[in-house]
Amino acid sequence: MIEIRNLSVTYARAAGGEVRAVRGLSLTLNKGELCALAGESGSGKSSALMAMPGLLPAGTKVEGEILLDGVDLLAMSEDALNRLRWRRIAIVPQGAMNSFTPVITVGRHVEEVLRVHLGLTGRAARERMDGLFTSAGLDGTYAGRYPHELSGGEKQRAAIALALACDPDWLLCDEPTTALDVVTQKGIIDELKGLVGSRGLGMLLVSHDLPLAASACTRLLIMKDGELVEEGAPAEIVARPRSEHSSELVNALLRLEREGAP
Amino acid sequence: MILRVEGLTVDFRRQGGRGVVRALDGVAFSLARGESLSVIGESGSGKTTLLRCISAHVAPDAGSVSLFGVDLGGADRSRLVALRQRCALVPQDPYGALPPSLTVLEAVMEPWLLVRGGRREGEARARSLLEELGLGEELLSSKVRLSLSGGQRQRVAVARALILEPELLLCDEPTSMQDASTRGEVLEMLCRRQRAGMSMLFVTHDLFLARRAAARGIVLHRGLLVEEGATGGFLESPRHPYTRALASALPRLSPLIDGSG
Numbered sequence: 001m002i003e004i005r006n007l008s009v010t011y012a013r014a015a016g017g018e019v020r021a022v023r024g025l026s027l028t029l030n031k032g033e034l035c036a037l038a039g040e041s042g043s044g045k046s047s048a049l050m051a052m053p054g055l056l057p058a059g060t061k062v063e064g065e066i067l068l069d070g071v072d073l074l075a076m077s078e079d080a081l082n083r084l085r086w087r088r089i090a091i092v093p094q095g096a097m098n099s100f101t102p103v104i105t106v107g108r109h110v111e112e113v114l115r116v117h118l119g120l121t122g123r124a125a126r127e128r129m130d131g132l133f134t135s136a137g138l139d140g141t142y143a144g145r146y147p148h149e150l151s152g153g154e155k156q157r158a159a160i161a162l163a164l165a166c167d168p169d170w171l172l173c174d175e176p177t178t179a180l181d182v183v184t185q186k187g188i189i190d191e192l193k194g195l196v197g198s199r200g201l202g203m204l205l206v207s208h209d210l211p212l213a214a215s216a217c218t219r220l221l222i223m224k225d226g227e228l229v230e231e232g233a234p235a236e237i238v239a240r241p242r243s244e245h246s247s248e249l250v251n252a253l254l255r256l257e258r259e260g261a262p
Numbered sequence: 263m264i265l266r267v268e269g270l271t272v273d274f275r276r277q278g279g280r281g282v283v284r285a286l287d288g289v290a291f292s293l294a295r296g297e298s299l300s301v302i303g304e305s306g307s308g309k310t311t312l313l314r315c316i317s318a319h320v321a322p323d324a325g326s327v328s329l330f331g332v333d334l335g336g337a338d339r340s341r342l343v344a345l346r347q348r349c350a351l352v353p354q355d356p357y358g359a360l361p362p363s364l365t366v367l368e369a370v371m372e373p374w375l376l377v378r379g380g381r382r383e384g385e386a387r388a389r390s391l392l393e394e395l396g397l398g399e400e401l402l403s404s405k406v407r408l409s410l411s412g413g414q415r416q417r418v419a420v421a422r423a424l425i426l427e428p429e430l431l432l433c434d435e436p437t438s439m440q441d442a443s444t445r446g447e448v449l450e451m452l453c454r455r456q457r458a459g460m461s462m463l464f465v466t467h468d469l470f471l472a473r474r475a476a477a478r479g480i481v482l483h484r485g486l487l488v489e490e491g492a493t494g495g496f497l498e499s500p501r502h503p504y505t506r507a508l509a510s511a512l513p514r515l516s517p518l519i520d521g522s523g
Binding site for chain 1: 304305411413441442443445446467468470471473474507508511512513514515516517518519
Protein backbone atom coordinates (compact mmCIF):
# COMPACT_ATOMS: atom_id res chain seq x y z
CA MET A 1 0.00 0.00 0.00
CA ILE A 2 1.13 3.55 -0.70
CA GLU A 3 -0.22 6.09 1.74
CA ILE A 4 0.31 9.76 1.15
CA ARG A 5 -0.31 11.83 4.24
CA ASN A 6 -0.61 15.58 4.24
CA LEU A 7 1.80 16.03 1.32
CA SER A 8 2.84 19.52 0.30
CA VAL A 9 5.16 20.32 -2.60
CA THR A 10 6.59 23.82 -2.89
CA TYR A 11 8.77 24.96 -5.80
CA ALA A 12 11.21 27.84 -5.59
CA ARG A 13 10.65 30.31 -8.43
CA ALA A 14 13.70 31.33 -10.45
CA ALA A 15 12.64 34.95 -10.06
CA GLY A 16 12.28 34.53 -6.28
CA GLY A 17 9.27 33.53 -4.24
CA GLU A 18 7.56 30.16 -4.04
CA VAL A 19 4.79 28.21 -5.74
CA ARG A 20 2.89 25.71 -3.65
CA ALA A 21 1.82 23.07 -6.17
CA VAL A 22 0.43 20.46 -3.74
CA ARG A 23 -1.32 21.48 -0.53
CA GLY A 24 -1.96 18.93 2.20
CA LEU A 25 -2.76 16.01 -0.09
CA SER A 26 -3.71 12.67 1.48
CA LEU A 27 -4.53 9.57 -0.51
CA THR A 28 -4.06 5.81 -0.55
CA LEU A 29 -3.13 3.53 -3.44
CA ASN A 30 -3.80 -0.20 -3.31
CA LYS A 31 -2.19 -3.06 -5.18
CA GLY A 32 -4.37 -4.58 -7.88
CA GLU A 33 -6.27 -1.33 -8.28
CA LEU A 34 -6.28 1.22 -11.09
CA CYS A 35 -6.67 4.59 -9.50
CA ALA A 36 -6.92 7.67 -11.69
CA LEU A 37 -5.95 11.19 -10.71
CA ALA A 38 -7.59 13.86 -12.83
CA GLY A 39 -7.24 17.62 -12.77
CA GLU A 40 -6.68 20.61 -15.00
CA SER A 41 -3.24 21.96 -15.84
CA GLY A 42 -1.55 23.35 -12.75
CA SER A 43 -3.68 21.32 -10.33
CA GLY A 44 -0.61 19.58 -8.88
CA LYS A 45 -1.24 16.06 -10.15
CA SER A 46 2.17 15.56 -11.79
CA SER A 47 3.93 16.99 -8.73
CA ALA A 48 2.11 14.48 -6.53
CA LEU A 49 3.11 11.64 -8.85
CA MET A 50 6.77 12.63 -9.11
CA ALA A 51 7.03 13.05 -5.33
CA MET A 52 6.46 9.30 -4.82
CA PRO A 53 9.69 8.03 -6.43
CA GLY A 54 11.51 11.12 -5.13
CA LEU A 55 11.97 12.65 -8.58
CA LEU A 56 11.02 16.26 -7.96
CA PRO A 57 13.69 18.81 -8.95
CA ALA A 58 16.44 19.52 -6.42
CA GLY A 59 15.55 22.38 -4.14
CA THR A 60 11.85 21.51 -4.04
CA LYS A 61 10.36 21.56 -0.55
CA VAL A 62 8.43 18.35 0.10
CA GLU A 63 6.55 18.00 3.39
CA GLY A 64 4.33 15.29 4.82
CA GLU A 65 4.73 11.53 4.51
CA ILE A 66 4.71 9.05 1.64
CA LEU A 67 4.49 5.60 3.19
CA LEU A 68 5.31 2.54 1.09
CA ASP A 69 4.10 -0.41 3.16
CA GLY A 70 4.62 1.76 6.22
CA VAL A 71 8.11 3.08 5.37
CA ASP A 72 8.39 6.82 4.74
CA LEU A 73 9.96 7.46 1.33
CA LEU A 74 10.54 11.13 2.14
CA ALA A 75 12.89 10.12 4.96
CA MET A 76 14.91 7.75 2.77
CA SER A 77 18.44 8.27 1.47
CA GLU A 78 18.99 8.69 -2.26
CA ASP A 79 20.69 5.25 -2.38
CA ALA A 80 17.76 3.56 -0.72
CA LEU A 81 15.34 5.32 -3.06
CA ASN A 82 17.39 4.20 -6.04
CA ARG A 83 16.90 0.60 -4.99
CA LEU A 84 13.13 1.12 -4.98
CA ARG A 85 12.91 2.93 -8.31
CA TRP A 86 12.12 0.63 -11.24
CA ARG A 87 12.00 -2.42 -8.97
CA ARG A 88 9.14 -1.39 -6.72
CA ILE A 89 7.87 1.91 -8.12
CA ALA A 90 8.19 2.54 -11.84
CA ILE A 91 6.96 5.51 -13.77
CA VAL A 92 5.87 6.32 -17.29
CA PRO A 93 6.71 10.02 -17.17
CA GLN A 94 4.85 12.73 -19.05
CA GLY A 95 6.04 12.84 -22.66
CA ALA A 96 7.69 9.40 -22.29
CA MET A 97 7.29 8.72 -25.98
CA ASN A 98 9.57 11.63 -26.77
CA SER A 99 12.19 10.81 -24.17
CA PHE A 100 13.98 7.93 -25.90
CA THR A 101 17.59 8.55 -26.91
CA PRO A 102 17.34 8.73 -30.70
CA VAL A 103 20.68 7.05 -31.50
CA ILE A 104 20.06 3.72 -29.73
CA THR A 105 17.35 1.12 -30.29
CA VAL A 106 14.42 0.91 -27.88
CA GLY A 107 15.73 -2.51 -26.84
CA ARG A 108 19.02 -0.96 -25.70
CA HIS A 109 17.06 1.30 -23.37
CA VAL A 110 15.48 -1.76 -21.77
CA GLU A 111 18.80 -3.64 -21.63
CA GLU A 112 20.39 -0.79 -19.74
CA VAL A 113 17.70 -0.84 -17.06
CA LEU A 114 17.92 -4.63 -16.76
CA ARG A 115 21.72 -4.49 -16.39
CA VAL A 116 21.92 -1.56 -13.97
CA HIS A 117 18.99 -2.45 -11.73
CA LEU A 118 18.80 -6.26 -11.92
CA GLY A 119 22.30 -7.22 -13.10
CA LEU A 120 20.79 -9.13 -16.04
CA THR A 121 22.82 -9.38 -19.26
CA GLY A 122 23.06 -11.52 -22.38
CA ARG A 123 20.49 -14.19 -22.99
CA ALA A 124 18.64 -13.74 -19.71
CA ALA A 125 18.15 -10.06 -20.52
CA ARG A 126 17.01 -10.76 -24.08
CA GLU A 127 14.47 -13.35 -23.00
CA ARG A 128 13.02 -11.04 -20.43
CA MET A 129 12.91 -8.22 -22.94
CA ASP A 130 10.74 -10.20 -25.38
CA GLY A 131 8.18 -10.78 -22.64
CA LEU A 132 8.17 -7.09 -21.73
CA PHE A 133 7.40 -5.93 -25.25
CA THR A 134 4.65 -8.54 -25.49
CA SER A 135 3.11 -7.31 -22.22
CA ALA A 136 2.95 -3.82 -23.66
CA GLY A 137 1.24 -5.01 -26.84
CA LEU A 138 4.29 -5.00 -29.13
CA ASP A 139 6.16 -7.98 -30.53
CA GLY A 140 9.81 -8.73 -29.77
CA THR A 141 11.04 -7.35 -33.10
CA TYR A 142 10.43 -3.85 -31.77
CA ALA A 143 13.49 -4.18 -29.53
CA GLY A 144 15.73 -3.83 -32.59
CA ARG A 145 14.10 -0.65 -33.86
CA TYR A 146 15.14 2.94 -33.34
CA PRO A 147 12.70 5.38 -31.73
CA HIS A 148 12.04 7.23 -35.01
CA GLU A 149 10.90 3.98 -36.63
CA LEU A 150 7.99 3.72 -34.18
CA SER A 151 4.68 5.59 -34.32
CA GLY A 152 3.65 7.71 -31.32
CA GLY A 153 1.44 4.93 -29.98
CA GLU A 154 4.19 2.33 -30.40
CA LYS A 155 6.70 4.57 -28.62
CA GLN A 156 4.28 4.99 -25.74
CA ARG A 157 3.91 1.20 -25.55
CA ALA A 158 7.70 0.87 -25.61
CA ALA A 159 7.85 3.33 -22.68
CA ILE A 160 5.41 1.07 -20.81
CA ALA A 161 7.57 -1.99 -21.63
CA LEU A 162 10.55 -0.09 -20.24
CA ALA A 163 8.71 0.80 -17.04
CA LEU A 164 7.80 -2.87 -16.54
CA ALA A 165 11.45 -3.99 -16.93
CA CYS A 166 12.04 -4.78 -13.24
CA ASP A 167 8.55 -6.14 -12.58
CA PRO A 168 7.47 -3.26 -10.32
CA ASP A 169 4.68 -3.44 -7.75
CA TRP A 170 3.57 0.06 -8.64
CA LEU A 171 3.26 1.77 -11.99
CA LEU A 172 2.68 5.52 -12.06
CA CYS A 173 1.65 6.84 -15.49
CA ASP A 174 1.60 10.57 -16.23
CA GLU A 175 -0.65 11.43 -19.21
CA PRO A 176 0.28 8.17 -20.98
CA THR A 177 -2.03 8.78 -23.96
CA THR A 178 -1.90 12.54 -24.42
CA ALA A 179 -1.26 13.59 -28.04
CA LEU A 180 -2.31 10.18 -29.34
CA ASP A 181 -5.32 9.51 -31.56
CA VAL A 182 -8.43 8.30 -29.72
CA VAL A 183 -8.32 4.83 -31.23
CA THR A 184 -4.65 4.41 -30.23
CA GLN A 185 -5.46 5.92 -26.85
CA LYS A 186 -8.13 3.34 -26.17
CA GLY A 187 -5.74 0.51 -27.07
CA ILE A 188 -3.15 1.75 -24.57
CA ILE A 189 -5.67 2.30 -21.77
CA ASP A 190 -7.01 -1.24 -22.32
CA GLU A 191 -3.42 -2.51 -22.15
CA LEU A 192 -2.84 -0.71 -18.84
CA LYS A 193 -6.09 -2.05 -17.39
CA GLY A 194 -4.99 -5.53 -18.47
CA LEU A 195 -1.65 -5.12 -16.67
CA VAL A 196 -3.40 -4.33 -13.40
CA GLY A 197 -5.41 -7.52 -13.79
CA SER A 198 -2.62 -9.82 -14.99
CA ARG A 199 0.26 -8.59 -12.82
CA GLY A 200 -1.72 -7.41 -9.82
CA LEU A 201 0.20 -4.16 -9.75
CA GLY A 202 -1.10 -0.96 -8.30
CA MET A 203 -1.51 1.74 -10.90
CA LEU A 204 -1.92 5.48 -10.75
CA LEU A 205 -3.09 7.06 -14.00
CA VAL A 206 -2.70 10.82 -14.11
CA SER A 207 -4.70 12.61 -16.79
CA HIS A 208 -6.19 16.01 -17.54
CA ASP A 209 -8.94 14.21 -19.45
CA LEU A 210 -11.74 13.49 -17.00
CA PRO A 211 -13.82 11.21 -19.27
CA LEU A 212 -10.69 9.17 -20.01
CA ALA A 213 -9.65 8.96 -16.34
CA ALA A 214 -13.17 8.17 -15.12
CA SER A 215 -13.80 5.44 -17.67
CA ALA A 216 -10.42 3.77 -17.10
CA CYS A 217 -10.31 3.51 -13.31
CA THR A 218 -12.11 1.87 -10.43
CA ARG A 219 -11.34 4.75 -8.06
CA LEU A 220 -11.17 8.37 -9.16
CA LEU A 221 -9.41 11.29 -7.54
CA ILE A 222 -9.73 14.89 -8.72
CA MET A 223 -7.30 17.64 -7.75
CA LYS A 224 -7.82 21.38 -8.00
CA ASP A 225 -5.24 24.01 -7.02
CA GLY A 226 -3.08 21.46 -5.22
CA GLU A 227 -5.88 19.94 -3.16
CA LEU A 228 -7.90 16.79 -3.47
CA VAL A 229 -11.50 17.77 -4.16
CA GLU A 230 -13.04 14.40 -5.04
CA GLU A 231 -12.38 10.78 -4.22
CA GLY A 232 -14.57 7.78 -4.90
CA ALA A 233 -16.09 5.47 -7.48
CA PRO A 234 -16.20 7.29 -10.84
CA ALA A 235 -19.94 6.70 -11.30
CA GLU A 236 -20.57 8.15 -7.84
CA ILE A 237 -18.50 11.28 -8.55
CA VAL A 238 -20.12 11.85 -11.94
CA ALA A 239 -23.59 11.43 -10.43
CA ARG A 240 -22.96 13.47 -7.28
CA PRO A 241 -19.83 15.66 -7.43
CA ARG A 242 -19.05 17.17 -4.04
CA SER A 243 -17.02 20.23 -4.98
CA GLU A 244 -18.18 23.17 -7.04
CA HIS A 245 -15.21 22.74 -9.38
CA SER A 246 -15.91 19.12 -10.24
CA SER A 247 -19.62 19.78 -10.47
CA GLU A 248 -19.01 22.47 -13.13
CA LEU A 249 -16.53 20.25 -14.94
CA VAL A 250 -18.82 17.21 -14.98
CA ASN A 251 -21.80 19.27 -16.12
CA ALA A 252 -19.82 20.94 -18.93
CA LEU A 253 -18.64 17.54 -20.17
CA LEU A 254 -22.06 15.90 -19.91
CA ARG A 255 -23.59 18.81 -21.79
CA LEU A 256 -21.03 18.35 -24.57
CA GLU A 257 -21.86 14.63 -24.73
CA ARG A 258 -25.62 15.11 -24.78
CA GLU A 259 -26.22 18.40 -26.53
CA GLY A 260 -27.05 18.39 -30.20
CA ALA A 261 -25.59 20.50 -32.95
CA PRO A 262 -25.78 24.31 -32.66
CA MET B 263 -21.07 29.13 -52.27
CA ILE B 264 -18.48 30.65 -49.99
CA LEU B 265 -16.18 27.67 -50.49
CA ARG B 266 -16.07 24.93 -53.09
CA VAL B 267 -13.46 22.16 -52.96
CA GLU B 268 -13.32 19.75 -55.92
CA GLY B 269 -11.17 16.66 -56.44
CA LEU B 270 -8.51 18.06 -54.12
CA THR B 271 -5.34 15.97 -54.23
CA VAL B 272 -2.03 16.77 -52.56
CA ASP B 273 1.12 14.63 -52.70
CA PHE B 274 4.10 15.17 -50.45
CA ARG B 275 7.40 13.87 -51.69
CA ARG B 276 9.26 11.74 -49.17
CA GLN B 277 12.69 12.87 -48.07
CA GLY B 278 15.39 11.57 -50.39
CA GLY B 279 12.93 11.40 -53.28
CA ARG B 280 11.63 7.93 -52.42
CA GLY B 281 8.05 8.09 -53.62
CA VAL B 282 5.17 10.25 -52.44
CA VAL B 283 2.66 10.35 -49.60
CA ARG B 284 -0.85 11.23 -50.75
CA ALA B 285 -2.10 13.61 -48.05
CA LEU B 286 -5.42 14.37 -49.77
CA ASP B 287 -7.05 12.16 -52.35
CA GLY B 288 -9.89 13.64 -54.42
CA VAL B 289 -11.62 15.46 -51.55
CA ALA B 290 -14.76 17.37 -52.55
CA PHE B 291 -17.31 19.38 -50.54
CA SER B 292 -18.82 22.84 -50.47
CA LEU B 293 -19.94 25.38 -47.94
CA ALA B 294 -22.75 27.91 -48.31
CA ARG B 295 -22.49 31.41 -46.83
CA GLY B 296 -23.32 31.35 -43.13
CA GLU B 297 -22.93 27.57 -42.96
CA SER B 298 -20.31 25.75 -40.88
CA LEU B 299 -18.66 22.40 -41.31
CA SER B 300 -16.70 20.18 -38.94
CA VAL B 301 -13.75 18.34 -40.43
CA ILE B 302 -13.07 15.20 -38.43
CA GLY B 303 -9.87 13.25 -38.64
CA GLU B 304 -6.84 12.06 -36.72
CA SER B 305 -3.13 12.42 -37.33
CA GLY B 306 -2.30 11.74 -40.96
CA SER B 307 -5.89 12.17 -42.16
CA GLY B 308 -5.04 15.25 -44.24
CA LYS B 309 -7.15 17.73 -42.30
CA THR B 310 -4.37 20.25 -41.71
CA THR B 311 -3.29 20.00 -45.37
CA LEU B 312 -6.88 20.71 -46.36
CA LEU B 313 -6.88 23.95 -44.36
CA ARG B 314 -3.53 24.91 -45.83
CA CYS B 315 -4.94 24.45 -49.34
CA ILE B 316 -7.97 26.59 -48.55
CA SER B 317 -5.80 29.35 -47.11
CA ALA B 318 -3.61 29.08 -50.25
CA HIS B 319 -0.50 28.05 -48.35
CA VAL B 320 -0.29 24.74 -50.23
CA ALA B 321 -0.95 24.38 -53.95
CA PRO B 322 -2.81 21.15 -54.82
CA ASP B 323 -1.41 18.59 -57.26
CA ALA B 324 -4.89 18.10 -58.68
CA GLY B 325 -8.34 19.52 -58.13
CA SER B 326 -9.33 23.01 -57.14
CA VAL B 327 -10.38 25.31 -54.33
CA SER B 328 -12.73 28.18 -55.00
CA LEU B 329 -13.00 30.72 -52.20
CA PHE B 330 -15.65 33.46 -52.35
CA GLY B 331 -16.12 32.50 -56.00
CA VAL B 332 -12.42 32.93 -56.87
CA ASP B 333 -10.39 29.94 -58.09
CA LEU B 334 -7.25 29.95 -55.95
CA GLY B 335 -5.22 28.25 -58.68
CA GLY B 336 -5.59 31.22 -60.99
CA ALA B 337 -5.36 33.98 -58.40
CA ASP B 338 -2.32 36.25 -58.30
CA ARG B 339 -0.63 37.37 -55.11
CA SER B 340 -2.62 40.55 -54.57
CA ARG B 341 -5.86 38.62 -55.10
CA LEU B 342 -4.76 36.01 -52.54
CA VAL B 343 -3.89 38.70 -50.00
CA ALA B 344 -7.36 40.19 -50.43
CA LEU B 345 -9.00 36.77 -50.01
CA ARG B 346 -6.98 35.95 -46.88
CA GLN B 347 -8.26 39.11 -45.27
CA ARG B 348 -11.80 37.73 -45.53
CA CYS B 349 -10.82 34.27 -44.34
CA ALA B 350 -8.79 33.85 -41.16
CA LEU B 351 -6.89 30.82 -39.88
CA VAL B 352 -6.41 29.66 -36.29
CA PRO B 353 -3.38 27.39 -36.68
CA GLN B 354 -2.94 24.17 -34.78
CA ASP B 355 0.25 25.09 -32.94
CA PRO B 356 -0.25 28.18 -30.80
CA TYR B 357 3.47 28.26 -30.03
CA GLY B 358 4.41 28.84 -33.65
CA ALA B 359 1.36 30.94 -34.48
CA LEU B 360 2.04 34.13 -32.56
CA PRO B 361 4.87 36.65 -32.85
CA PRO B 362 6.79 35.94 -29.64
CA SER B 363 8.21 39.42 -29.13
CA LEU B 364 4.83 41.16 -29.15
CA THR B 365 2.60 41.62 -26.16
CA VAL B 366 -0.74 39.81 -26.09
CA LEU B 367 -2.58 43.00 -27.00
CA GLU B 368 -0.18 43.82 -29.86
CA ALA B 369 -0.40 40.27 -31.25
CA VAL B 370 -4.17 40.52 -31.47
CA MET B 371 -4.12 44.06 -32.92
CA GLU B 372 -1.43 43.35 -35.52
CA PRO B 373 -3.73 42.14 -38.35
CA TRP B 374 -5.99 45.13 -37.79
CA LEU B 375 -3.09 47.59 -37.97
CA LEU B 376 -1.71 45.95 -41.10
CA VAL B 377 -5.02 45.84 -42.97
CA ARG B 378 -7.27 48.57 -41.63
CA GLY B 379 -5.07 50.86 -39.56
CA GLY B 380 -6.56 52.97 -36.79
CA ARG B 381 -4.84 52.16 -33.54
CA ARG B 382 -7.59 53.28 -31.21
CA GLU B 383 -10.30 51.12 -32.79
CA GLY B 384 -7.90 48.18 -33.15
CA GLU B 385 -7.06 48.30 -29.48
CA ALA B 386 -10.69 48.56 -28.45
CA ARG B 387 -11.59 45.54 -30.60
CA ALA B 388 -8.63 43.54 -29.31
CA ARG B 389 -9.50 44.27 -25.69
CA SER B 390 -13.11 43.31 -26.22
CA LEU B 391 -12.19 40.01 -27.92
CA LEU B 392 -9.68 39.09 -25.23
CA GLU B 393 -12.19 39.86 -22.52
CA GLU B 394 -14.82 37.75 -24.26
CA LEU B 395 -12.27 34.89 -24.29
CA GLY B 396 -11.63 35.24 -20.59
CA LEU B 397 -8.04 36.51 -20.80
CA GLY B 398 -7.55 38.83 -17.87
CA GLU B 399 -6.43 42.45 -18.07
CA GLU B 400 -3.16 41.52 -16.34
CA LEU B 401 -2.07 39.39 -19.32
CA LEU B 402 -2.62 42.00 -22.02
CA SER B 403 0.72 43.73 -21.67
CA SER B 404 2.82 40.61 -21.08
CA LYS B 405 4.94 39.26 -23.91
CA VAL B 406 3.52 36.28 -25.77
CA ARG B 407 6.67 34.23 -25.23
CA LEU B 408 6.56 34.70 -21.47
CA SER B 409 4.13 33.30 -18.96
CA LEU B 410 1.39 32.18 -21.33
CA SER B 411 0.15 28.59 -21.23
CA GLY B 412 -0.71 26.67 -24.41
CA GLY B 413 -4.41 27.17 -23.73
CA GLN B 414 -3.98 30.92 -23.27
CA ARG B 415 -1.94 31.16 -26.48
CA GLN B 416 -4.71 29.36 -28.35
CA ARG B 417 -7.23 31.91 -27.11
CA VAL B 418 -4.94 34.75 -28.20
CA ALA B 419 -4.68 33.09 -31.64
CA VAL B 420 -8.50 32.91 -31.83
CA ALA B 421 -8.79 36.62 -30.96
CA ARG B 422 -6.13 37.47 -33.58
CA ALA B 423 -8.05 35.52 -36.22
CA LEU B 424 -11.35 37.21 -35.36
CA ILE B 425 -10.23 40.83 -35.19
CA LEU B 426 -10.86 41.48 -38.91
CA GLU B 427 -14.32 39.89 -38.59
CA PRO B 428 -13.66 37.18 -41.20
CA GLU B 429 -16.49 35.80 -43.32
CA LEU B 430 -14.92 32.36 -43.04
CA LEU B 431 -12.91 31.12 -40.06
CA LEU B 432 -10.62 28.13 -40.51
CA CYS B 433 -9.90 26.52 -37.12
CA ASP B 434 -7.34 23.76 -36.71
CA GLU B 435 -7.97 22.05 -33.36
CA PRO B 436 -8.44 25.48 -31.72
CA THR B 437 -9.30 24.10 -28.28
CA SER B 438 -6.86 21.19 -28.05
CA MET B 439 -4.92 22.78 -25.20
CA GLN B 440 -7.87 24.19 -23.28
CA ASP B 441 -9.03 22.76 -20.01
CA ALA B 442 -12.60 21.48 -20.14
CA SER B 443 -13.95 24.58 -18.42
CA THR B 444 -12.44 27.14 -20.83
CA ARG B 445 -13.07 24.96 -23.92
CA GLY B 446 -16.80 25.57 -23.55
CA GLU B 447 -16.28 29.35 -23.43
CA VAL B 448 -14.21 29.37 -26.61
CA LEU B 449 -16.76 27.21 -28.44
CA GLU B 450 -19.63 29.36 -27.26
CA MET B 451 -17.84 32.45 -28.54
CA LEU B 452 -17.31 30.84 -31.95
CA CYS B 453 -20.96 29.82 -32.06
CA ARG B 454 -22.03 33.42 -31.32
CA ARG B 455 -20.02 34.53 -34.37
CA GLN B 456 -21.72 31.83 -36.44
CA ARG B 457 -25.16 33.03 -35.40
CA ALA B 458 -24.08 36.48 -36.53
CA GLY B 459 -23.34 35.10 -40.01
CA MET B 460 -19.75 33.85 -39.92
CA SER B 461 -18.97 30.54 -41.64
CA MET B 462 -16.55 28.16 -40.00
CA LEU B 463 -14.50 25.13 -40.89
CA PHE B 464 -13.74 23.43 -37.58
CA VAL B 465 -11.05 20.77 -37.64
CA THR B 466 -11.02 18.32 -34.75
CA HIS B 467 -10.51 14.66 -33.88
CA ASP B 468 -13.21 14.85 -31.19
CA LEU B 469 -16.69 13.89 -32.37
CA PHE B 470 -18.36 15.74 -29.50
CA LEU B 471 -16.60 18.99 -30.34
CA ALA B 472 -17.40 18.41 -34.00
CA ARG B 473 -21.09 18.20 -33.16
CA ARG B 474 -20.93 21.24 -30.89
CA ALA B 475 -19.22 23.32 -33.59
CA ALA B 476 -21.32 22.52 -36.65
CA ALA B 477 -24.44 20.65 -37.73
CA ARG B 478 -22.75 19.13 -40.77
CA GLY B 479 -19.39 17.44 -41.03
CA ILE B 480 -17.00 15.37 -43.08
CA VAL B 481 -14.74 12.57 -41.86
CA LEU B 482 -11.28 12.27 -43.38
CA HIS B 483 -9.17 9.13 -43.15
CA ARG B 484 -5.77 8.84 -44.81
CA GLY B 485 -6.59 11.62 -47.24
CA LEU B 486 -9.98 10.26 -48.28
CA LEU B 487 -13.34 11.72 -47.43
CA VAL B 488 -15.01 8.61 -45.96
CA GLU B 489 -18.25 10.02 -44.60
CA GLU B 490 -20.30 13.18 -44.92
CA GLY B 491 -23.46 14.12 -43.06
CA ALA B 492 -24.96 15.38 -39.83
CA THR B 493 -22.34 15.54 -37.05
CA GLY B 494 -24.84 14.02 -34.60
CA GLY B 495 -25.13 11.01 -36.87
CA PHE B 496 -21.39 10.31 -36.64
CA LEU B 497 -21.90 9.65 -32.93
CA GLU B 498 -25.27 7.93 -33.01
CA SER B 499 -25.23 6.01 -36.28
CA PRO B 500 -21.77 6.11 -37.89
CA ARG B 501 -21.74 4.46 -41.30
CA HIS B 502 -18.07 4.09 -42.17
CA PRO B 503 -16.00 1.62 -40.10
CA TYR B 504 -13.48 4.37 -39.32
CA THR B 505 -16.17 6.72 -37.98
CA ARG B 506 -17.51 3.81 -35.93
CA ALA B 507 -14.05 3.20 -34.46
CA LEU B 508 -13.73 6.89 -33.56
CA ALA B 509 -17.16 6.97 -31.95
CA SER B 510 -16.59 3.84 -29.89
CA ALA B 511 -13.09 4.82 -28.72
CA LEU B 512 -14.16 8.25 -27.48
CA PRO B 513 -14.10 8.30 -23.67
CA ARG B 514 -17.37 9.52 -22.15
CA LEU B 515 -18.81 10.23 -18.75
CA SER B 516 -22.48 9.63 -19.54
CA PRO B 517 -22.34 5.79 -19.66
CA LEU B 518 -21.09 5.86 -16.05
CA ILE B 519 -24.37 7.27 -14.82
CA ASP B 520 -27.03 6.21 -17.27
CA GLY B 521 -25.60 3.01 -18.66
CA SER B 522 -26.20 4.19 -22.20
CA GLY B 523 -23.90 5.80 -24.64
